[in-house]
Amino acid sequence: MTVSQQLENQPMGVVNMVPPAKRQVVLDVRNLKVYYETPTGNVRAVDDISFQIYEGEIVGLVGESGCGKTTTAMAILRLVQPPGQIVGGQILLNGVDMTSLDGRDLRAVRWSNLALIPQGAMNSLNPIMRVHDQIADVIEAHEGKQPRQVLKERILTLLRLVGLPTRVYEMYPHELSGGMKQRVCIAMAVALNPPLVIADEPTSALDVIVQRVVAQNLLDIKERLGVSMIIIGHDMGLMAQLADRVAVMYAGHMIEIAPVQQLYAAPMHPYTQLLIESIPSIKTRKPLKITEGITHDLRNPPPGCIFQGRCPHVMEICRQVRPPLTEHQPSQQVACHLYE
Amino acid sequence: MAQPLLEIRNATKIYGGGFMQRSAVTVALQNYNLTIADQPATITTIAGESGSGKSTLANAVLGFTQITSGEICYKGVNITTMNSQQQFEYRREVQAIFQDPYAVYNPFYRVKHVFDLVIKNFKMAHNQQAARELIENALNVVGLRGQEVLEKYPHQLSGGQRQRMMVARAYLLKPRLIVADEPVSMVDASLRAMILDLMLKLRDEQHISFLYITHDLSTAYQIGDQIYLLYQGSIAERGNTQQVIEEPKHPYVQLLINSIPVPDPTIRWGGESVVSLDDEQMRVNASSGCRFYNRCPHHMARCLEQMPPLYPVNGNGHEAACYLYDEQVANS
Numbered sequence: 001m002t003v004s005q006q007l008e009n010q011p012m013g014v015v016n017m018v019p020p021a022k023r024q025v026v027l028d029v030r031n032l033k034v035y036y037e038t039p040t041g042n043v044r045a046v047d048d049i050s051f052q053i054y055e056g057e058i059v060g061l062v063g064e065s066g067c068g069k070t071t072t073a074m075a076i077l078r079l080v081q082p083p084g085q086i087v088g089g090q091i092l093l094n095g096v097d098m099t100s101l102d103g104r105d106l107r108a109v110r111w112s113n114l115a116l117i118p119q120g121a122m123n124s125l126n127p128i129m130r131v132h133d134q135i136a137d138v139i140e141a142h143e144g145k146q147p148r149q150v151l152k153e154r155i156l157t158l159l160r161l162v163g164l165p166t167r168v169y170e171m172y173p174h175e176l177s178g179g180m181k182q183r184v185c186i187a188m189a190v191a192l193n194p195p196l197v198i199a200d201e202p203t204s205a206l207d208v209i210v211q212r213v214v215a216q217n218l219l220d221i222k223e224r225l226g227v228s229m230i231i232i233g234h235d236m237g238l239m240a241q242l243a244d245r246v247a248v249m250y251a252g253h254m255i256e257i258a259p260v261q262q263l264y265a266a267p268m269h270p271y272t273q274l275l276i277e278s279i280p281s282i283k284t285r286k287p288l289k290i291t292e293g294i295t296h297d298l299r300n301p302p303p304g305c306i307f308q309g310r311c312p313h314v315m316e317i318c319r320q321v322r323p324p325l326t327e328h329q330p331s332q333q334v335a336c337h338l339y340e
Numbered sequence: 341m342a343q344p345l346l347e348i349r350n351a352t353k354i355y356g357g358g359f360m361q362r363s364a365v366t367v368a369l370q371n372y373n374l375t376i377a378d379q380p381a382t383i384t385t386i387a388g389e390s391g392s393g394k395s396t397l398a399n400a401v402l403g404f405t406q407i408t409s410g411e412i413c414y415k416g417v418n419i420t421t422m423n424s425q426q427q428f429e430y431r432r433e434v435q436a437i438f439q440d441p442y443a444v445y446n447p448f449y450r451v452k453h454v455f456d457l458v459i460k461n462f463k464m465a466h467n468q469q470a471a472r473e474l475i476e477n478a479l480n481v482v483g484l485r486g487q488e489v490l491e492k493y494p495h496q497l498s499g500g501q502r503q504r505m506m507v508a509r510a511y512l513l514k515p516r517l518i519v520a521d522e523p524v525s526m527v528d529a530s531l532r533a534m535i536l537d538l539m540l541k542l543r544d545e546q547h548i549s550f551l552y553i554t555h556d557l558s559t560a561y562q563i564g565d566q567i568y569l570l571y572q573g574s575i576a577e578r579g580n581t582q583q584v585i586e587e588p589k590h591p592y593v594q595l596l597i598n599s600i601p602v603p604d605p606t607i608r609w610g611g612e613s614v615v616s617l618d619d620e621q622m623r624v625n626a627s628s629g630c631r632f633y634n635r636c637p638h639h640m641a642r643c644l645e646q647m648p649p650l651y652p653v654n655g656n657g658h659e660a661a662c663y664l665y666d667e668q669v670a671n672s
Contacts, residue, residue: 064531207390208600234529235601237600240601276603280532280556281603281604282561282602285562
């Protein structure tokens, strides 16, 4: 697929700040389905979702626990473990279909084209390797042996990029605080300058003050390197500060994608509305919105809309036809029958 | 003044520092004072970052850990010197709700088990019928129905349901005080509101006080009456929740409140982030002096000499442990 074709496929109006011609699709997920096999049937963890990530933007992927956020990210990285399985769809990273790659090609693509900052990244560092050895490992695995001085310079630049002091270079993970370890992981993720970084709950284990430092670090890196990011999280406050666009998932379905201002000011899907209204704030004291009900069993979802059991506006059609994700407002896509 | 429900006086908890490891001492709580009035029922928030001593405090109040010095009095009686009758009453009237609604259940038992156990241990009912009524009643308070949930196994319930069952279990014993240690941090956003609302309902309708332990100031702001902000084991600031969060006085609390991401994309993070590179490393346990010295933008020579006591600011019981407010007193 050529660049011009990619641009034609791009939905109209998603361009809010950058002129259309400059916005390239980095990642195009089409009709992705990931199922987990269980003795009592397949759990549809990700059920037919499609979305695009553009160059140099941060997309926040939000939803409650178990809605398929992490599974989506793992599918993009082709890291879904059995019993999970990608059963359908395409994941085009710069035009290359990730679902068709074999082990060797995948190893080449990971880190260099697509990096992950895992959940609880602080525990993903090797406790018996010094920080610089771990970063060097990533670089040399992809680019071959490097001259020592060049490598050292490069690692120090990376550490500076995430705001860590030079002495971290020689340290072991146990000598670092949680926030510092998290920043080492960020440095590793951007070591090979990948066009897309996926961060799974990058700040959830950190204190508020440190969270802010790490979050601003991520923003800073996006600005400087022009890297696209998918940030998974459930903290709507943090998303408001970090993301350019927000994608909301519910029970394996993508139900709304919109630019961050639009999503917070005028959420369209009833679930998003509920989500926005239930954010506790330190600015105003207000009764929080409460909804009853639990999500459907994902082994046997009902026909129609996945949110029908909790939706205050449920209609007859919602129980029969699954609403497609369509654009109702400029650049705001929503999957709901209310807007048809 | 009436007898307070719970009073903590000069509580200090030191971990480690035994014969073999004299150097490795962690002061988890230092000269901590807290009072919860008997009437009316209130929600008292204990907030602070991880490692600030919040959970140590909860464990001490529940009697899971013993404090090194100082005393914790329930209805005027020190909890370590209670007789068995008083202890029985204390164990019934002070209940707990924990952070993880998944880990508190034994997965091999039906959820009914957690209720049966407390009824048996506290001899709440003499026959099955009465026990069942008590349980149904408690479940109704939290908005659940017995026949829907009691016979299920924990994994068949949602996280919100499980956490509400824990509230019901605590309520069943007709407590006066519930220690809620991060009750909503593992519950999804849409269900969080339900648990918080339940706490308000129990406070207003059943006159149950809460010791609400959290790191999330925004939920504290929504429901809390009094707030105590901890920094490395000692109180940095305390007062009325709204007053403290709207007009924080202690430099640490100001930094903390500025760092909370505002859920509105049109408002950017306020203030400057003052955490410099090495600050996270500088959390030294200074033997004397203000613990926040290294990170504080206003630090003075005096801050190193002695730990600042709580100075009143603004009246209304609003106090901050910072020498900045000593001058105000001297000048007026």
